[in-house]
Amino acid sequence: MLAAVILALLIPTLAQAKPVTVGSKKFTESVILAEMARIALEQAGVPATHRRELGGSRILFDAVAAGDIDFYPEYTGTLRFETFADRKLKDDAALAPILAQRGLALSKPLGFSDGYALAIRVDTAKRYGVATLSDLARHPQLNVAVSNEFVDRADGWRALSAAYGYGAIKVRGIDHDLAYRALAGGQIDVTDVYTTDAEIAAYNLVVLKDDRAFFPRYDGAFLYRRSLPAKAVAALDALAGRLDEAKMRELNRKVRIDGMSETDVAREALGLKADTTAQDTLWSRLLARTREHFALVAVALGLALVIALPLGIAAARLPRLGTLVLPLTGVLQTIPSLALFVMLIPLLGIGAAPTIAALFLYSLLPIVRNTHAGLTGISPTLLDSAEALGLSRKTRLLRIELPLALPTILAGVRTAAVIAVGLATLGAIIGAGGYGQPILTGIRLANNGLILEGAVPAAVFALVIEGAFHLLERAITPRGLLKSTQ
Numbered sequence: 001m002l003a004a005v006i007l008a009l010l011i012p013t014l015a016q017a018k019p020v021t022v023g024s025k026k027f028t029e030s031v032i033l034a035e036m037a038r039i040a041l042e043q044a045g046v047p048a049t050h051r052r053e054l055g056g057s058r059i060l061f062d063a064v065a066a067g068d069i070d071f072y073p074e075y076t077g078t079l080r081f082e083t084f085a086d087r088k089l090k091d092d093a094a095l096a097p098i099l100a101q102r103g104l105a106l107s108k109p110l111g112f113s114d115g116y117a118l119a120i121r122v123d124t125a126k127r128y129g130v131a132t133l134s135d136l137a138r139h140p141q142l143n144v145a146v147s148n149e150f151v152d153r154a155d156g157w158r159a160l161s162a163a164y165g166y167g168a169i170k171v172r173g174i175d176h177d178l179a180y181r182a183l184a185g186g187q188i189d190v191t192d193v194y195t196t197d198a199e200i201a202a203y204n205l206v207v208l209k210d211d212r213a214f215f216p217r218y219d220g221a222f223l224y225r226r227s228l229p230a231k232a233v234a235a236l237d238a239l240a241g242r243l244d245e246a247k248m249r250e251l252n253r254k255v256r257i258d259g260m261s262e263t264d265v266a267r268e269a270l271g272l273k274a275d276t277t278a279q280d281t282l283w284s285r286l287l288a289r290t291r292e293h294f295a296l297v298a299v300a301l302g303l304a305l306v307i308a309l310p311l312g313i314a315a316a317r318l319p320r321l322g323t324l325v326l327p328l329t330g331v332l333q334t335i336p337s338l339a340l341f342v343m344l345i346p347l348l349g350i351g352a353a354p355t356i357a358a359l360f361l362y363s364l365l366p367i368v369r370n371t372h373a374g375l376t377g378i379s380p381t382l383l384d385s386a387e388a389l390g391l392s393r394k395t396r397l398l399r400i401e402l403p404l405a406l407p408t409i410l411a412g413v414r415t416a417a418v419i420a421v422g423l424a425t426l427g428a429i430i431g432a433g434g435y436g437q438p439i440l441t442g443i444r445l446a447n448n449g450l451i452l453e454g455a456v457p458a459a460v461f462a463l464v465i466e467g468a469f470h471l472l473e474r475a476i477t478p479r480g481l482l483k484s485t486q
Contacts, residue, residue, distance in 0.1 A: 019047035020232050023060050023069035023350075026053040026429070027176060028255050028262070028444060029114060029196060029248065033073035035266035037222060037236060043270075044235040051431045053440050054350060056149045057082055059342065059430065064223060065102055068349040068431075071224030071236070074106075075114060077216040079223070081155030092219065100226070107222040107233070108240035112196065112248045115218045116150065119193040119205040121183060132209040133164050140168035142189040147176035150192045155216065157192075163214045177444045196245055198253035220248075242269070256445065285438070286457060293434035293461065296352060296424045300359030301417055308364045308416075309409075312371025313397070322372060329365040337362070337423050341430055355427030362423060363416035370412025374405025407473060414469040421462045425454065435461070 020041060024034035034050050041048040051069060054060055060072045061083050076092040084098055099105055120130060120142075128139050136142070150156040151173045161167065174182060179191040180199045193200055193207065200207060220243070222236045243251075251269055254260045264274045311329075315322035337358065344354035378401060391399070402409075428436030435454040442450030 019049045020071075020228065021049050021051060021069045023051045023054050023063055023072040023431070025057065025060055025072070026055055026440060026444065027194075029194065029252055030073050031262045032251050032255065032266055032269075033110070033220065033222075035262045036239065036269055037071070037073070039263075039266055039270055039272070040235045040239055041232055043272075044231060044238075046229065046232045046235060048232075051350075052437070053428070053444070054431045055342070055429045059345060059350065061223070062345055063350045063431075064104065064225060066346075066349055067225065068351065070228050070232075071107075071222045073220060074223040075218035075220055076106075076109075077113075077115065077155060077218035079106075081216060082153045085154030092217070099223070103226050105224060105226050107224060107236040110220040110222075110239055111241040111243045112245045113217045113219050114194050114196040114245075114248065115215050116155070117193050117195050117210065117215065118146075118190055118208045119183070119200060120190050120208060122204050122206055124189050125206040130208065131206070132211040133160075133214070134211050136169070136190065136208060137165045140166075140170070142169070143187070144169055144171045144190045145174040145179060145182065145188040146171060146192040147179065148173040149176075160214055163212060175443065177446065181446060196248040196252055198249055198256045201249075202253070202257050259445075282453070285453070289433065289435050289437065289454070290457065290461070292432070293421070293424055293458070296355055296359060296427060296432060296434055297417065297420045299352075300356045300420055300424075301363055301413070303356070303360045304363035304367055304416060305413065307360075308367035309371055311364070312368040312409075313375065315368065315372045316375035325368060326372065329368050332361045333365045335361075337426055338429070341426055345430060350431040352427070352432050354430060355424065355432035358427075359420045359423055363420055366412040366415040366419070367409070368412075370408050370415075371405065374408030375401055377408065378404050406476070410469060410473045414466065417465045417469070418462045421458060421465060425458055 022034045022037050022041075024030040031052055034052070038048045038050045054063065054069075054072075057074070057078050060069070060074070063069045064072055076095065079095055079099075080089045080092065084095070087094075087098060089095065089098070095106065118133060118136065124142070125131065128135075128142070130136055130139060130142075146157050151171070152158065157166075157171055161169070161171075174188070174191070176192075179188065180203055182188045183191055183205070184203050190208075193205070195207070199205070222239075224233065224236065247269075251265050254265045254268075255262055267274055308329075311325055315325045340358045340361065341354060344357050348354040348357055382400065382404070424432070424434050425436030425439055427434055428440050435458040437454065438450045439454035442448065442452075442454070
């Protein structure tokens with residue numbers, strides 16, 4: 001029965017035709033472009049769905065190459081200098097044969113270039129006389145923070161630093177959407193920007209001139225699988241030339257500054273009216289996110305129980321095995337969560353599968369450790385009495401040891417469940433949905449209401465789990481043992 005419920009939550013109706021899937025990166029422009037493509041495909045009679053905010057360039061490229069998505073908005077400069085940095089491509093035309101080898105292709109250009117640049121506040125620029133990227137090298141005292149992806153890109157900070165002699169400048173990574181607020185608040189002096197960002201004008205920033213022509217063009221287009229239906233490709237190519245830099249900056253402003261939804265802005269860019277039939281209330285969103293989050297946690301915890309309980313029992317019964325199992329599960333717990341989520345993508349793709357796998361691995365330690373502690377902490381006198389009665393090892397385990405260890409085991413399961421609720425929010429970065437989705441969107445749009453829309457239900461969900469396990473412990477623990485633990 002439980003398996004049927006979980007499958008119903010995770011598996012879409014098979015009777016429906018599989019729609020074309022577009023992905024987007026974790027920034028506003030990518031979401032707008034993906035929505036424009038989705039709507040354009042639907043207008044052309046091609047069913048399409050949008051998996052929003054799946055992280056950075058590498059995650060999206062790997063996803064389209066693996067077939068987890070069918071296409072996504074990309075930039076020629078990113079492909080040349082990040083994705084295929086080792087190929088040393090001389091121009092954008094060299095991309096086509098390399099992409100073809102991987103079963104991929106680029107649509108016709110959308111008409112704009114969204115390049116990288118460095119920006120600084122007007123007052124800081126005047127104070128230090130900084131107008132170009134070369135000028136920045138003379139002021140290592142300035143506080144520079146660039147987006148995390150830009151730090152290590154082949155066309156990012158390291159190469160920029162070598163080209164302009166920034167060796168004396170200390171740099172740190174920051175989320176791109178938080179950088180503008182940090183810049184406005186005076187917490188940093190310089191950050192990287194996209195040249196079509198609406199915040200450049202909104203925050204009255206100066207874009208430093210690239211006087212050595214370091215940055216290439218980043219022409220926007222859609223990177224798609226060559227297996228994409230011809231009708232869908234034609235719909236994407238029909239968007240060619242629709243957007244210039246000024247228009248793209250305006251679309252970004254309407255979302256970032258004016259608070260319009262990406263869908264409404266995309267429809268407007270396509271000359272369509274806003275869709276007034278869409279019913280997306282707070283409660284409907286909460287219900288959908290709760291189902292997604294519950295499915296992630298329930299499946300991961302169920303798998304962890306199946307594996308961790310026997311491991312804990314074996315570790316308690318076989319001390320030599322315990323010296324191996326406990327440290328191993330402890331090592332899994334030390335892997336940074338975001339790194340683990342991303343490392344699992346090549347094996348399991350994007351979405352629920354890698355998220356469940358990561359939550360499963362993080363759930364092992366508390367359950368294994370508490371099962372081991374509960375069984376090894378039983379008084380030797382009780383065990384000797386059970387042995388004197390002639391009980392078999394299996395009977396002793398089921399009738400004596402596990403009931404006595406049950407409160408400790410349940411505490412471990414409860415800890416694993418609460419940890420899973422929190423970590424599951426990171427799954428939104430790789431398309432798993434759940435409460436993390438509004439949190440990511442809220443951070444991107446600097447919308448505290450959206451952040452709370454994900455954070456508060458996640459906290460409530462964790463509290464509900466705490467209470468449910470407390471009631472479960474009271475219900476299944478023998479009354480005599482329950483009194484002794486009160």
